[in-house]
Amino acid sequence: MTPSAGEVVRMARDEVIAGQAVYNRTVLAGYDLYVLGFSCRLIWRCPKRLMLANYDRNVGERHLELGAGTAYFPDRCRFPGPAPTLTLADMNPTVLRVSAARIARYRPTTIRADVLQPLPFDDDRLRAGGYDSVGANFLLHCLPGTWAEKGAVLDNAKTALRPGGRFFGSTILSSGVPTTAPARRLMRIYNARGIFHNHGDDLAGLRAQLDARFQDVRVTVRGCVALFEAAAPDDPAR
Numbered sequence: 001m002t003p004s005a006g007e008v009v010r011m012a013r014d015e016v017i018a019g020q021a022v023y024n025r026t027v028l029a030g031y032d033l034y035v036l037g038f039s040c041r042l043i044w045r046c047p048k049r050l051m052l053a054n055y056d057r058n059v060g061e062r063h064l065e066l067g068a069g070t071a072y073f074p075d076r077c078r079f080p081g082p083a084p085t086l087t088l089a090d091m092n093p094t095v096l097r098v099s100a101a102r103i104a105r106y107r108p109t110t111i112r113a114d115v116l117q118p119l120p121f122d123d124d125r126l127r128a129g130g131y132d133s134v135g136a137n138f139l140l141h142c143l144p145g146t147w148a149e150k151g152a153v154l155d156n157a158k159t160a161l162r163p164g165g166r167f168f169g170s171t172i173l174s175s176g177v178p179t180t181a182p183a184r185r186l187m188r189i190y191n192a193r194g195i196f197h198n199h200g201d202d203l204a205g206l207r208a209q210l211d212a213r214f215q216d217v218r219v220t221v222r223g224c225v226a227l228f229e230a231a232a233p234d235d236p237a238r
């Protein structure tokens, strides 16, 4: 029997649970200022306006956001129309409450799920092939595992997208990109605490995962952040 979304969340590995558990109300309250403001610009060397521009270029009318955080980008980005359909998927129930409240004007649907497991596409709230875009911003570096294991997130995105739909986001890499001493130090601390899992995350590996599933792949490096955007294959059988 297929486990329900709640059961999948309960069955997740300890490191997966630890990776999302840090996002409590206090952390979320300071997240936009500290992570998206201070750390992005001064430590990772990638200002958040580049991520927002990535959303503006790629976000569609029916959008699925994987790893919602504070929903800063869905709140600020320009959707193609005034009434987008939004689904927020995250493992952390506090994140889902906070992010959904922030963008309540769009009446988002929320799904509690581990993005490293197949998403519950049999649930009425989530339709395979039903999305114009899927966003995964600052998510992959939080997830434990090799690129092959993190590839499960890209499989979920590909399943969710209509042919030609857009997959996009960004992630902090530890190799294949320029890293400063403060960036390396903070990555070491975050990896040791289980907040990041990016010691094996290199640029070539990210590119290979995207190329294996998507077309028109574009990866732009700014500081130690890779911003990516790609299209689901026109032929869903590919």
Ligand SMILES: C[S@@+](CC[C@H](N)C(=O)[O-])C[C@H]1O[C@@H](n2cnc3c(N)ncnc32)[C@H](O)[C@@H]1O
Residues within 6 Å of the ligand: 016, 019, 020, 021, 023, 036, 066, 067, 068, 069, 070, 071, 072, 073, 089, 090, 091, 092, 095, 113, 114, 115, 116, 136, 137, 138, 139, 142, 143
């Ligand atoms: C660093 S925050 C990024 C938030 C937002 N996307 C942004 O760019 O600001 C990572 C988010 O991923 C979620 N997350 C971490 N591991 C997850 C998992 N295995 N499944 C689902 N969500 C997860 C966390 O709860 C958190 O909301």
